[in-house]
Amino acid sequence: MINLQVVNQGMTIGSIRIIGVGSASVVLIGDTEVLTPSSVFDTPPESLIIGPLVPLAPETGGE
């Protein structure tokens, strides 16, 4: 059993400067209960294709 007690004092921030928020990231000025950001980023060796330009499988009927 974990006992967690949180006391929030006043929070005042002058300024926030962010270049980018990307790939399922979260910036929250507020309260939340559940937070599950997930991201899959893949550049596998197979993703580098050297040779004649073969188109990718079409959107439908490709399987």
Next chain:
Amino acid sequence: MTARVSTVGNLKVLSINYSAILHMGDCVALTPRSEVLAVQRQVSNYLGDEGNWDSFQTFRQPIPEVLVDETVRLSIRNDSPWLAVGSMKIIGLAAAAVVQIGSNKLIDSENRTLHIRQLTRGIRPVGGTPAVVEGADD
């Protein structure tokens, strides 16, 4: 849980794209999803209907969930109800990102990105360390 009150004096966001969310105010749940197939070709030739999501493992594989098997007794006391920010400047939001000024119960964001590069000639890097493909005659 009694949520606090968020205030932002000045907000500037230059761009929002690809299922990103900028939310001002409270809400119950935010669940943005984005799936990106980024194809770069040495020769710019795109048919327009390419990209079958199901044929790539990146878009099919399930994302493991965290199992919470422990009871947590949480007590929150808000001595001050204010969350005050003077000014906020963000250049870009992208790919299922969330910026919220306010409170919520749940955020479940998901992004899947697959990069594919197609070159007509070059040498495949060996050993895994080099990331640059030198253009070379075979």
